[in-house]
Structures are given as structure tokens and as C-alpha cells.
Amino acid sequence: MAENAENAGNTAHAKGKADPESAGGGTSTLRATVRTLAETLWFPAFFFTGFLVCYLLPFHNPVPHHVEVAVAGPSAAQLEQALEHKSPGAFDIHQVADARAAQDAVTDREATAAYVPDAEHPKLYVAKADGYSLESVLQKTFTGVAQQSGGRLQVHEAAPTAPGDGMGTGLFYLVLACTIPSYVSVMMLLRATTLGRRKKVVTLVSIGVVESVVAFLVARSMEVVPNEPLAIPLIFLMTQAVALTSYGLVPFCKQFFPGVAMGLFVLLSMPSSGGAIPVQMVPGFFRALHPIMPMGNLIEALRGLFYFDGKDVWQHTLVICAWVLAGVALIALGAWKERRAARKEARAEETAAAAELSAEPPVEDPSFELPRPSAVAPHSRRAGLHEPDLTGRVTDEHGRPLPGVAITVTGTHGRELVRAITDQHGEYAAAGLPDQFVNVIASSPDRLAAVARLQIRDGHPIRHDFRLAPRPVPV
Numbered sequence: 001m002a003e004n005a006e007n008a009g010n011t012a013h014a015k016g017k018a019d020p021e022s023a024g025g026g027t028s029t030l031r032a033t034v035r036t037l038a039e040t041l042w043f044p045a046f047f048f049t050g051f052l053v054c055y056l057l058p059f060h061n062p063v064p065h066h067v068e069v070a071v072a073g074p075s076a077a078q079l080e081q082a083l084e085h086k087s088p089g090a091f092d093i094h095q096v097a098d099a100r101a102a103q104d105a106v107t108d109r110e111a112t113a114a115y116v117p118d119a120e121h122p123k124l125y126v127a128k129a130d131g132y133s134l135e136s137v138l139q140k141t142f143t144g145v146a147q148q149s150g151g152r153l154q155v156h157e158a159a160p161t162a163p164g165d166g167m168g169t170g171l172f173y174l175v176l177a178c179t180i181p182s183y184v185s186v187m188m189l190l191r192a193t194t195l196g197r198r199k200k201v202v203t204l205v206s207i208g209v210v211e212s213v214v215a216f217l218v219a220r221s222m223e224v225v226p227n228e229p230l231a232i233p234l235i236f237l238m239t240q241a242v243a244l245t246s247y248g249l250v251p252f253c254k255q256f257f258p259g260v261a262m263g264l265f266v267l268l269s270m271p272s273s274g275g276a277i278p279v280q281m282v283p284g285f286f287r288a289l290h291p292i293m294p295m296g297n298l299i300e301a302l303r304g305l306f307y308f309d310g311k312d313v314w315q316h317t318l319v320i321c322a323w324v325l326a327g328v329a330l331i332a333l334g335a336w337k338e339r340r341a342a343r344k345e346a347r348a349e350e351t352a353a354a355a356e357l358s359a360e361p362p363v364e365d366p367s368f369e370l371p372r373p374s375a376v377a378p379h380s381r382r383a384g385l386h387e388p389d390l391t392g393r394v395t396d397e398h399g400r401p402l403p404g405v406a407i408t409v410t411g412t413h414g415r416e417l418v419r420a421i422t423d424q425h426g427e428y429a430a431a432g433l434p435d436q437f438v439n440v441i442a443s444s445p446d447r448l449a450a451v452a453r454l455q456i457r458d459g460h461p462i463r464h465d466f467r468l469a470p471r472p473v474p475v
Contacts, residue, residue: 029397029467039255046259050267058271062281064090064137070105070114072098079115079145087141099123106158109304109311112280113138114158115145122146127159129307131278132168159307164223171299171306172275174219178211178235179269179295182242183261190250197335204247208239226306234301234317241294241323248330251337269295294323352413373409373434375420378427388429389456394422394442394466401426402468408441409433442466 102114
């Protein structure tokens, strides 16, 4: 009985010693799982949040903000007071001389709409090219104004859209069709490791040429846009603004590049473009982005080219060109940074090689010899053997020991210092390691390898355990 009790106590004591190790392994596995999920799922989480903030927020309840309206005659001040009282901040009224000046203000893009008061037949000049939803708001607002004065509003279309663009949003979808593929092309080319930087840039330019020509011809065949071929180089410039800037951001943003590029050219650019919802009807943050982002500038340039006799086309084109130049500058800066890092690494290697060649050969003293890195048996404490600098245990995902796992210890420059094999208990040990940072690699043919970076210090033995997951079975 006493012997059984003693055995039971020993078993319980052994389990108590094993539990902390198991608990530690479980915590390590949990942390690794959380880290893997965070590294894998941050982009869809970012995209999900971005769509909620950048699409639901500006589009859920579009209302007019500071819409420029030209009003003919001296009643402009009175009308501004009435509209400001009814819809604060919605309309900015300025007075023009007569009905002709009011209409010209719309076609010259000095105003979004123009109103000509009249006791019986007041007139409203609108531009469907600026967006159907804004036109609808203007008609509804000034129909009420005309009814209050006893008249019946007459609506005149100052800048009608092409026959195939009934909602006035065709330009948005045309530009969208060239924006996202330009970014995706960069993502795909990053996988083409055999292509150099120059070939990738040439490929992006070639893709832009094809996209701009095909997009215009398809839109023209659907009568979404008028027959104005000058739109092709404008579209091409925008594809390069997106593609070259995205490619230039890669060496600076690294693993966060997808989020940065998609944030710029999708989450921020689309709501601020004024294509789907007129820019006068989105919150102030997106209105402030409208003059900056390439997508909004291309839409405004195409509107001016197609419907407003080329008004302000060059100004918006200059903004797009600035994005292209920024992309080229980022690519050049990334190339310079890469060459600089390569030269620095080459100098470091040359210095290390020169130091090794010029170093005096060691004088061997038979009474004292520095230990050499070597694998030793775990738990060995016999006289004449070096104390292990590094010990550890390798287990599977369930905490069971893994014998026969290769443990490779390398120095800071990748030179192998020692190689050991785990015993039947999954344990390993190494002695004689230099005082420096080392990389410890645990590998097995049927398991995913694991790597740890450790600092070896003389007189301070260190322990590091590995938990190896099985290799996924190919489908």
C-alpha cells in the first residue's frame, strides 16, 4: 500500500511538473494562432471597416452642400435668405444680370444651376452632366420656390448627357473600370519575380494603353460618352496615376501595401469622385478630397471635355499628371533605396572578409582550449563535458515529444554552427556556442519548420522549446 501510495505521489508530482510546460505550450500556440489570424485577416477587416466608413457614411443620406446657383435679377438676396432659412448651407446664391447670363453661368461651369424668376414662367437651368441626383434636388427645391410666387417652373437642360447615359453616372463606371484593374495589375505583377522593375513598369504602361483605348471604344459603342477621342489620353494618364503610384508605394509600405493602395484609390477616391453621387452632396471630408484624388479629376476633366466645351480640362489634367510624376518619383526612390541597401550589405561583407583574413591565427595553449560548438546529450553532466548553452524540447501540436527532429543553429551571417537531433524524449542540447545572437531552426520532413532568434551569453544557459505543426496535406 505504501509503495502504491508512493508511486501515485510520484506520478502526481510528475504531472504537476509537466502541467506548466503544457500550459506554456498552450499559451504559445494561442499567441501564434492569434498572430497568424491578425496577419492574415487584417486586410479584409480593414476593407470591411473602410466600406462602412467611406461608402455607407457619405451615401446613406446625400444632401446638398453649398451648391452654386446663379439667380438673374435683384431678387437674388431675398431668395438666398429664404433658401438659407429652409436649408441652411445647402445653396450659395450669386446674382447675375439676366437670363442669358444665368444660362452662361451653367455652361461655363461657374454655377451648378441658374434660376430666372418670373411671375408666371420662372426658369431653372440645370446640367444633367453634373449628376442626375443633384438635378433632381434642384428641380424639387425650385419647383417649391416657383409655386410660392404663383408661377410654374420651366426646366431647361443646359448640358445634357450622351443618349446612353440616362442617369448621368456613366463616366463614373467608365473611370471605375480603369481604376481597379490598374491597381490589381500591380498586385499580380508583384508575383512575377522573374521580371525586373523596368519590365514591370513597361508592362503597366502597356496595360494602361490597352485599358484606355478599349474602355473608350466600349463606352462609345454604348453611347455612354460622345465621340471625343481626346478622352483616351486622359483615361491613360489616370491609369498610370493609379498603377505607377501603387507600384512606387510597394517598397515603403511592404506588407501593408494592399491596404494603403486600396484605401487611396478605392475607399477614398470613389466617394470623393462625384461620379456616383455629386460631390456637392457628400460630407465635407470627401468634398475636400475631390480636387486632389485622380478619379475625381478625371471625371471632371471628361465632363468638361464632353459637355462644357473643354472648360477647366487642363487644370484637372495637371492634377492627374502630378500623380503620375509622384508615382515615377516613388519608383525611382525605391530603386535608389534598394541599391543603397545592396551597397551597404556588400561593404559589410567585404569588411568582415577583410577582418577574417587579417586576423592573427590563434595560439593554441595545451592547457586551455576554447570550446567548439557541438551537440551534446541532453541532461549530461559527466566530468570533462561542457555544460549545454542551449537546451530544449520539441513536441507536436498535442504536446507529444518528437524524436529525430533536426535542430540547426546558425550565426548572424547564416553560417551553420552546430546541428543536433532530438532524442526519444524530443529533447536536444548544444554546447560551446559563441556569445552572440543565433538562429535556431527545428525541421522535420513531415512538419512545418520553426525558427527562433536567441541570444547566447556565457554562463547563462538558455532553453527554448518548439511545437511543430504537421504539414498540410495537398488536395
